[in-house]
Amino acid sequence: MSIPLNRRNLLLGVAASGLVQPAVAAAPDFGPLVKPSWSPEGPQGAAARKGLGFGAAVPSNLLNRSAEFRTLLARDCGLLLGNNEMKMAVVLPEPGRTDFAPADSVVRFARAHGQRLRGHALVWHEALPGWVAPLLAGAGPAKAEDFLRRWAETVMGRYRGLIASWDVVNEVMAGYGPVTRADGLRPSPWLTALGPDYIDLAFRIAHEADPRAALAWNEDSLEHDFPWAEAKRTRVLKRLEAMRAKGVPIRRFGIQAHLVSDQPFDAGKFRRFLREIGQMGLGIEITELDIDDKAYPGDPKARDRAVANFARRFLDVALDEPALLDVVTWGLFDGDTWLNDHPDHRRRDGLRQRPLPFDEAMRPKPFREALIAAFRHAPDHSALRARLRGTA
Numbered sequence: 399m400s401i402p403l404n405r406r407n408l409l410l411g412v413a414a415s416g417l418v419q420p421a422v423a424a425a426p427d428f429g430p431l432v433k434p435s436w437s438p439e440g441p442q443g444a445a446a447r448k449g450l451g452f453g454a455a456v457p458s459n460l461l462n463r464s465a466e467f468r469t470l471l472a473r474d475c476g477l478l479l480g481n482n483e484m485k486m487a488v489v490l491p492e493p494g495r496t497d498f499a500p501a502d503s504v505v506r507f508a509r510a511h512g513q514r515l516r517g518h519a520l521v522w523h524e525a526l527p528g529w530v531a532p533l534l535a536g537a538g539p540a541k542a543e544d545f546l547r548r549w550a551e552t553v554m555g556r557y558r559g560l561i562a563s564w565d566v567v568n569e570v571m572a573g574y575g576p577v578t579r580a581d582g583l584r585p586s587p588w589l590t591a592l593g594p595d596y597i598d599l600a601f602r603i604a605h606e607a608d609p610r611a612a613l614a615w616n617e618d619s620l621e622h623d624f625p626w627a628e629a630k631r632t633r634v635l636k637r638l639e640a641m642r643a644k645g646v647p648i649r650r651f652g653i654q655a656h657l658v659s660d661q662p663f664d665a666g667k668f669r670r671f672l673r674e675i676g677q678m679g680l681g682i683e684i685t686e687l688d689i690d691d692k693a694y695p696g697d698p699k700a701r702d703r704a705v706a707n708f709a710r711r712f713l714d715v716a717l718d719e720p721a722l723l724d725v726v727t728w729g730l731f732d733g734d735t736w737l738n739d740h741p742d743h744r745r746r747d748g749l750r751q752r753p754l755p756f757d758e759a760m761r762p763k764p765f766r767e768a769l770i771a772a773f774r775h776a777p778d779h780s781a782l783r784a785r786l787r788g789t790a
């Protein structure tokens with residue numbers, strides 16, 4: 399049935415919808431958290447010996463379809479998230495309808511394999527279903543806040559107590575594209591509806607929805623050595639300091655780490671950035687690691703070696719930071735990468751990207767070895783981890 403998208407219907411639709419789902423009563427049973435399935439020989443095994451975690455973002459359709467993929471995840475990962483499964487576009491496809499099936503299957507798999515979970519992403523300018531942008535644009539701050547609260551209760555409430563860390567806000571700072579505001583915030587329907595305090599508000603609302611989850615700000619384009627990236631790092635630190643001073647319940651900072659082979663990386667600058675975040679008492683997660691290989695040769699062997707070398711260089715700096723807790727790759731094998739679909743990232747020679755630890759046939763690549771070696775050489779993070787993780 400098609401529903402006319404006028405404002406009244408939207409607001410009614412929200413009020414009457416599964417958005418108002420009573421999260422406590424309706425939470426299904428996702429099964430017990432069993433003994434971890436990961437192998438001591440894999441990246442999670444090497445990470446665990448240093449008090450660290452390793453995992454990947456996964457698509458639920460592949461998880462449900464491929465036994466080979468499930469074996470890989472069970473063996474190599476101590477942490478999982480759905481790459482799209484908890485986004486609003488998937489969970490709230492239309493007013494009055496929720497779809498939790500994709501997220502539920504990731505949560506069930508992780509529980510059945512003793513894996514921790516991340517939640518991604520509560521407030522983002524992308525992955526909004528078509529009916530929500532007009533709703534936010536016409537709502538006014540009070541109704542928009544009400545909508546955000548219901549959304550948080552709906553998605554965070556359903557998985558309350560099961561998610562180690564939640565990306566409460568995602569990609570809120572401009573930098574890679576034009577910077578149009580003095581505070582550096584990126585344009586977003588959330589910013590338009592709620593004003594610049596929407597970030598703090600989102601954290602407070604998220605904390606009510608799942609008080610045990612470690613709440614994270616997840617951000618892109620902070621890794622490379624460009625003047626605009628340095629300016630973005632500075633703005634991030636300033637905002638983090640202000641959030642800490644105001645008592646905003648943030649515990650984590652997520653660095654996406656979509657690295658690009660033809661962009662410069664300055665270990666010293668990146669190290670200082672991590673240290674400043676660590677000194678604020680926040681835990682740090684590498685949340686979406688992959689390597690766009692477009693500057694590397696077509697030959698797969700040479701390319702895989704170059705990708706592994708860059709990964710190792712980056713990870714050695716990241717893992718040296720005491721506040722670093724987890725490393726997550728954006729997909730686990732080259733058959734499941736967003737980089738071939740994006741005009742900024744497609745290779746000029748037309749070959750497919752090889753950005754992840756396993757190849758398209760799910761065979762391990764030098765990148766996987768680089769992960770294991772980096773964890774082996776990392777300092778022991780166990781002591782600080784206990785303090786920073788809390789229950790997560």
Ligand code: 9MR
Pocket residue numbers: 481482485519524525568618654686736
């Ligand atoms: O990999 C994700 C892709 O399948 C989705 O179409 C897209 C929009 O929802 O999001 C991609 O994941 C992004 C992540 O959520 C946030 N950081 C950038 C990721 C790659 O675009």
